[in-house]
């Protein structure tokens with residue numbers, strides 16, 4: 001088994017103020033905070049529900065109250081969780097480098113709560129609601145929500161501001177994410193199975209642009225075959241080892 005410190009200590013020594021870092025994060029970075037991942041293990045989200053019953057526009061059209069119950073449960077659960085040492089390590093890297101961009105597939109908002117300043121939410125956010133009538137988006141942290149939240153302006157039905165299966169990534173977020181992975185020296189791929197596209201393609205794009213790619217995960221997955229360094233272990237234990245001492 002690779003010793004994480006043996007991999008990370010030499011890389012940590014190369015980090016200077018001019019190092020540009022991009023972190024592509026997935027559900028595994030929030031696992032130590034108590035947020036369930038999507039795949040793997042009996043407690044994972046897709047183990048217990050079928051995505052197409054809850055995370056598609058069709059499911060919402062069919063039964064918006066049922067879909068909202070699930071998102072409201074997730075909002076309440078995440079509200080009770082705290083960012084962990086992996087989220088905080090990415091914040092600490094900002095003190096060491098000019099640029100740290102987080103591209104996250106997570107919708108939990110834990111990077112922002114930890115204090116990361118540059119976060120691109122690739123799959124949207126649990127804390128954004130969008131009106132199906134006038135398309136207005138609002139930030140909303142109320143838990144629990146009323147069963148069918150309505151727009152303050154037009155009275156239309158609000159939907160979760162997340163990206164569902166079959167939906168496109170916001171073009172601006174996509175452009176900024178491609179730029180971030182394509183213009184970094186170190187790409188940290190943290191806690192993602194690397195199975196869901198187009199997010200998984202971002203890691204490859206970073207590699208092809210010349211970044212050194214480090215993967216932090218409990219086990220090997222969709223991108224491990226070609227990353228430069230695989231760092232085994234829980235991200236809350238391993239990612240802090242990359243942070244230069246202040």
Ligand code: OAD
Nearest residue numbers: 026027028031037038039105191192193196217218234235
């Ligand atoms: P997954 O649930 O697919 O994968 C979680 C990954 O985290 C796995 O590779 C685990 O091995 C790893 N992991 C678990 N605990 C960890 C820990 N403590 N430290 C490090 N790694 C750990 O989650 P994502 O890859 O984020 O999309 O899933 C991608 C997308 O699939 C999600 O954004 C969601 C889902 O369907 C949408 O809802 C659109």
